Amino acid sequence: MFDWKVLSDELEELKKAGLYTNIRTLESPQGEWLTISNKKVLNLCSNNYLGFADDQRLKKAAMEAIEKWGVGPGAVRTIAGTLSIHEETEKALADFKGTEAAMLVQSGFNANQAAIPPLFSKEDVIFSDELNHASIIDGCRLSGAQIIRWNHLDLDDLENKIKTNDGRRRLIVTDGVFSMDGDVAPLDGIVKLGEKYGVMVMVDDAHGEGVLGPHGKGIVAQFKLEGKVDIDIGTMSKAFGVVGGYVAGNKVLIDYLKQKARPFLFSSAPTPPDVGAIFAAVQVLAQSDDLVKKLWDNSKYFKDHMKSIGFDIGHSQTPITPVMLYDAQVASNFSKRLFEEGIFAQSIGYPTVQKGKARIRVMISAVHTKKSLDFALEKFEKVGKALGVLKR
Numbered sequence: 001m002f003d004w005k006v007l008s009d010e011l012e013e014l015k016k017a018g019l020y021t022n023i024r025t026l027e028s029p030q031g032e033w034l035t036i037s038n039k040k041v042l043n044l045c046s047n048n049y050l051g052f053a054d055d056q057r058l059k060k061a062a063m064e065a066i067e068k069w070g071v072g073p074g075a076v077r078t079i080a081g082t083l084s085i086h087e088e089t090e091k092a093l094a095d096f097k098g099t100e101a102a103m104l105v106q107s108g109f110n111a112n113q114a115a116i117p118p119l120f121s122k123e124d125v126i127f128s129d130e131l132n133h134a135s136i137i138d139g140c141r142l143s144g145a146q147i148i149r150w151n152h153l154d155l156d157d158l159e160n161k162i163k164t165n166d167g168r169r170r171l172i173v174t175d176g177v178f179s180m181d182g183d184v185a186p187l188d189g190i191v192k193l194g195e196k197y198g199v200m201v202m203v204d205d206a207h208g209e210g211v212l213g214p215h216g217k218g219i220v221a222q223f224k225l226e227g228k229v230d231i232d233i234g235t236m237s238k239a240f241g242v243v244g245g246y247v248a249g250n251k252v253l254i255d256y257l258k259q260k261a262r263p264f265l266f267s268s269a270p271t272p273p274d275v276g277a278i279f280a281a282v283q284v285l286a287q288s289d290d291l292v293k294k295l296w297d298n299s300k301y302f303k304d305h306m307k308s309i310g311f312d313i314g315h316s317q318t319p320i321t322p323v324m325l326y327d328a329q330v331a332s333n334f335s336k337r338l339f340e341e342g343i344f345a346q347s348i349g350y351p352t353v354q355k356g357k358a359r360i361r362v363m364i365s366a367v368h369t370k371k372s373l374d375f376a377l378e379k380f381e382k383v384g385k386a387l388g389v390l391k392r
């Protein structure tokens with residue numbers, strides 16, 4: 001029999017290094033305040049940027065979808081057929097993104113597995129920002145293409161690598177917003193390089209949609225690049241508050257992927273309640289940008305105050321606020337102390353971020369009130385002083 005002790009020893013090592021993630025159990029929905037172990041804590045962890053995870057309108061739409069369509073899709077769409085709400089939602093997403101078409105899959109992670117491997121293989125070259133999300137990295141690996149990492153956000157480095165690496169078909173792929181630092185890809189520059197050298201461009205807008213651009217339409221709209229990005233990946237599990245992912249682009253791309261993409265061919269479609277809620281979220285965002293504005297207002301307030309208190313909050317350009325602590329053990333202690341003070345803010349270390357770059361990543365949401373943000377600021381200052389992160 002396998003000696004499982006090897007693995008339990010490794011887990012012990014992780015604990016000693018402050019790198020073991022203690023997964024909290026929530027006794028309440030995702031929202032501004034949570035109940036964890038019977039304790040009320042302020043939520044600074046979730047990607048629920050607009051509060052959609054527990055929004056009445058989305059909940060109602062999900063329940064109506066269950067009433068009308070049931071709870072499950074039956075099988076994969078190529079075999080059991082597709083529900084018309086899948087198609088209506090794909091059309092709504094394509095309109096939202098300013099593309100011709102879109103294809104829904106089960107998650108943002110799967111969207112990258114769906115988009116990259118069918119289009120690229122051994123003879124091809126993929127240029128990937130060195131800090132791209134794990135799901136992009138895995139999608140690239142799965143394709144078998146040669147992967148060339150370019151220095152984070154560095155267009156000169158990217159151009160040099162494009163000039164010196166040829167292939168049958170080439171792709172530049174980047175996160176839109178980088179989830180751990182909150183910085184934004186120079187998409188205009190990337191698109192220019194794509195045009196200059198005839199290289200396909202793909203962006204994963206997981207942390208951009210619902211956040212960037214007019215009405216939260218995402219990074220492509222923010223840079224006014226509609227129609228110029230070949231592949232636009234999205235997730236329904238961040239600002240959209242549900243779960244699911246999609247690929248958006250021209251009709252040929254989507255038609256091709258529906259014939260070839262393994263997460264589409266071999267894994268069942270998102271469920272009716274998911275799709276119903278997603279459809280409602282797109283409608284809410286199209287009607288009003290109040291929540292997007294509130295999100296940015298809250299972010300500015302929190303970040304400005306954290307800076308003036310004396311925290312190092314990196315160089316985020318979005319509501320993602322990394323509170324840089326560098327040492328994994330300090331970050332882990334900081335998170336524990338915050339929890340005692342009524343704040344849920346998880347520490348993040350290797351392998352999610354590089355070694356020596358541990359942090360607490362604060363996620364600001366439109367559901368936060370100024371009063372709650374003041375509470376958070378007061379507690380961060382208190383713990384920062386107690387742990388010697390801030391000068392007294």
Ligand SMILES: *Cc1c(COP(=O)(O)O)cnc(C)c1O
Binds near residue numbers: 109204235
């Ligand atoms: C979060 C994230 C994903 C994964 O999305 P899920 O819908 O949770 O699977 C994919 N890509 C990027 C860039 C992300 O930040």
